[in-house]
Amino acid sequence: MPKINGNEIKPGAVLEHDGGLWAAVKVNHVKPGKGGAFAQVELKNLRDGRKLNERFRSEDKVENVTLETKDQQFLYETDGKLVFMDNETFEQVELDSELLGDRRPFLQDGMTATVQYYGDEALMVRIPQKVICTIVETEPVLNGQTAAKSFKPAILDNGVRIMIPPFVGTDEKVVVNTELFEYSERA
Template structure:
């Protein structure tokens, strides 16, 4: 689908110079007596190469539609991860590199969204939050309440997060995966 250069937004996937690129950042600029343009920062999905390009409103670019489907994570198999389609029960292997640094939050039976283009997986999206137990942290000091200060904690999966001082080892907390931040105590 062709779109105008000024309609490009972050998160879109474009076919740029025969490469699939995800738009990271856009900025609409109108310099003095020149025509307005859209400054676009994008990254090649396969190689990771970054591009910084200008698109005018009259330029047309190819926007790529991705198929999204729910899969269930089964297990780790060396350099690949095995997922199962929720509807057909077909299993697929996906390289660990597609999950990136969020891989340590992947848990068995977790439902994820896998984006693919023409049948080839190009991205894995984990849920926004995950519930984990605190494996190790400094002891709780009596009388401490929720304040602006946080202390480091090691979770059961090996990830480090900052938690309020009143939490102790063994407690379950909700963590936002994208920025590895404490959200709240788990309600389970």
């Protein structure tokens, strides 16, 4: 695995550090008035979800890990395991539903997700940034409510609560941003 300098760490980079695999979540380059520059990096453990704040100086060397990325189609869920099919080999794999975290409700049957592997171990599952959902419950539109930019609560067909504009009603399809958990546009 190639080693990189501490000041070359970018958000999203996967590093081998302290005997584990860590993803750089936030990177802040600091140049104090006294002393050398360093990168303040917020790391997240890819295996157990722990977080760590670490300082890396430019002369520090860290192992940069390259993960293998595969597009796989979601088939179904059984006993807390998600079953995906490899689009090239048609091989089925069972992955832990914890890999998706709080974005799990947005995973839909037949959806293509990007799964990142370290050897044979699946570490991350990424679903599309925007998915189409149906509004199952929301408040009715009130006259005069559209003068200022306002939002009202709504419940989607997958049980997730989001805020939507007042002109969107029940049984309408909307595009939802899965990273920010917010309304994007009408579908």
